[in-house]
Amino acid sequence: EAGVVQSPRYKIIEKKQPVAFWCNPISGHNTLYWYRQNLGQGPELLIRYENEEAVDDSQLPKDRFSAERLKGVDSTLKIQPAELGDSAVYLCASSTSRDRAGYGYTFGSGTRLTVV
Amino acid sequence: GQNIDQPTEMTATEGAIVQINCTYQTSGFNGLFWYQQHAGEAPTFLSYNVLDGLEEKGRFSSFLSRSKGYSYLLLKELQMKDSASYLCAVRDRGSWGKLQFGAGTQVVVTP
Numbered sequence: 766e767a768g769v770v771q772s773p774r775y776k777i778i779e780k781k782q783p784v785a786f787w788c789n790p791i792s793g794h795n796t797l798y799w800y801r802q803n804l805g806q807g808p809e810l811l812i813r814y815e816n817e818e819a820v821d822d823s824q825l826p827k828d829r830f831s832a833e834r835l836k837g838v839d840s841t842l843k844i845q846p847a848e849l850g851d852s853a854v855y856l857c858a859s860s861t862s863r864d865r866a867g868y869g870y871t872f873g874s875g876t877r878l879t880v881v
Numbered sequence: 882g883q884n885i886d887q888p889t890e891m892t893a894t895e896g897a898i899v900q901i902n903c904t905y906q907t908s909g910f911n912g913l914f915w916y917q918q919h920a921g922e923a924p925t926f927l928s929y930n931v932l933d934g935l936e937e938k939g940r941f942s943s944f945l946s947r948s949k950g951y952s953y954l955l956l957k958e959l960q961m962k963d964s965a966s967y968l969c970a971v972r973d974r975g976s977w978g979k980l981q982f983g984a985g986t987q988v989v990v991t992p
Contacts, residue, residue: 856923
C-alpha cells in the first residue's frame, strides 16, 4: 500500500510568486492535514479536512494561503503571493476519522519550499 | 491550547540509554504521541500513551503521568541510526486527530 504521496519534493521560487503543493493521502483515510514545519521546530497545523470539509483552518493565513480537497481525496495547498517567511517544509498527513487505535497519523515526505 | 516542552538536544554514546522528557499543559488531554524524524524526512510514529504507565516496544519505551503532565521516551541500546529528532505531540480531547507538537529533541549518538 502506498503511503501519503506529496509533490513536488523541493521547490524554489522568488518572493511574490505563487506556489502549489499536492497531496494524495492513504486510501480510505478520511482525515487529511497540512502542517508547516520550520527549521528546528515541530510541525504546526495549517488546516484539517474531514472528507472534503475543512473543519479546522484557524491557523491558515487566509490572506495568502488557500487549500482545497475536492471529492475528499487529493488535496492542494496554495500560497499566493509567497513571502520569504514562508520558507519551510510543508507536510501532508492522513488518518482515519476516529483514530481510536492511537496510531496518530501517517506523514508524507513533505515539500521543502525555499522562497528567495 | 497546549504548551509542550522538551529539551533541544541530547548526546549519548552508542549502546547507552537516553531518556527524553516532555512536559505539557493542555485544556483537555486525549493522548500523547512520540514521533521520530530523521533529517530531511517525514516524522514516523513511535509510540502512543493515553493511560498512565509505561508502554514498551522493543528498544523504545514511553511513559505517561497525566496528573503531572509528563511523559518520557526511553531509548535503550542506542544505535547510530537512532540519531534523529524526537517529537512529543499531544492530542486534544474532542478534537480527534489534531496533534500539537513540541519543537523536538535532537538526539546525537556518538561512537
